[in-house]
Amino acid sequence: MTILDVKDLSVSFIQYAAGLRQQEVKVITSLNVAISPGEVLAVVGSSGSGKSLLAHAILGILPVNARVTGSMRFDGKELTPARQAKLRGRDIALVPQSVNFLDPLMRVGKQVRTGVRGGDPGLVQREVFSRYHLSEHVDRLFPFQLSGGMARRVLVSTAIVSGARLVIADEPTPGLDEAAVKETLGFFRQMADEGCAVMLITHDIATAVKIADNIAVFYAGTTVEAAPAKDFAGDGAGLRHPYSKALWLALPQNGFISIPGFQPSPAALPPGCLFQPRCSLATASCAAVQPEAREVRHGMVRCIYAS
Structure with missing residues (x-):
């Protein structure tokens, strides 16, 4: 059973151009994603692909000039603003x-205690700090006194004590050394193993593969593929979309193979498939209409030639 189901989500912003003329810029288009309890879903893609905007849309913290269409359901019920x-x-x-x-x-201990939903706040805070190897004196520190790794563990602690059923981790590892990255991701894997649904937003696909159950690949504001993490292996033959394969093969350990072009800006999206200007497989049909999301080999893909 899915706890979060996002279907055909579109997000646009009303902006003012020259002469106070209004224009609508669509930054997310027909985006689909779903996650179940006990699952780590990694959302990957380059900067500007809509990863963080999806998180903000789910939480209802988009700016006032945003327009949202589509469906977002949590625990089977529509996510209304209220x-x-x-x-x-x-x-x-x-x-x-x-x-x-x-x-x-x-002080960070007080910040964590304010999020406790049940039980004695002080006891809960001390237990979660002990769980994440934060010494007793840390609760009396201010954020500027924390190392990067300690601050990350405090942020994870705030999510733990809330008793949340869905945790959205937005790029939680930048600037951390390899050991701290492994430790931080281990926290999220542990949360999922205990029944929480975890959405891990990251640009680091190689790291995501190590802890994720499934991976959703974003490009120019839409989901081009959602697949089991095990399909991201070898030469990418198990993947369904040309962009997913290109993203995988661009990693240094996979050949460091680049492709021409760049991700289009929201104000200049191409017709049809958003990836077709960069795709070596593209034909005239690809520019006619944006492909519908369909199931292929136990995954989802937006490509008319995927098989």
Whole structure:
């Protein structure tokens, strides 16, 4: 049973151009993603592909000039703005990209205690700090006194004590050394193993493969493929979409193979398949209409030639 089901999500922003003329810029188009309890779903793609915007749309924290269409359902019920406000920080928790989300004027122990939903806040906070190897004195420190790894563990602790059923971790490992990255990702794998659903947003596909059950690949604001993590292996023959294969083969350990072109900006999206201007397999049919999402070999793909 899925706990979060996003279908045909589109997000656009109303902006002002020259002469106070309004224009609508669509940054997410027909995006699909689903996640179940006990699963780590890695959302991967280059910068600007819509990964963080998806998180903000789920949480209901987009700016006021955003327009959202499509369906987002949590635990089988539509995520209305009122329901998002009720679930945010409780059943749905965010581990943000930046440690700057910690209040710089509040000791970190107190920050974690404010998120405790049941039991004695002090006891719960001490237990979770012990679990993540944070010494007792850490609860009296301010954020600026923490190392990068300690700050990440505090952010994970805030999600743990909330009792959230869905945790969205937005780029939780930038700037960390290899040992700290392994430790941080291990926390999320442990949360999933205990029944939580974890959405890991990252650009590091090689790291995501190590802990994820499934991987969703984003390109120019849409999902081009969703596949089991085990399919990201070898020469990428198990993958379904040309972009997923290109992304995999661009890794240094997989040949460091680049492709021409670049991801289009939201204001200049090509017709049809968004990847077709860069795809070596593209034909005239690819430019006619954006492919529908369909199931191929136990995964989802948007490509008319995938088999």
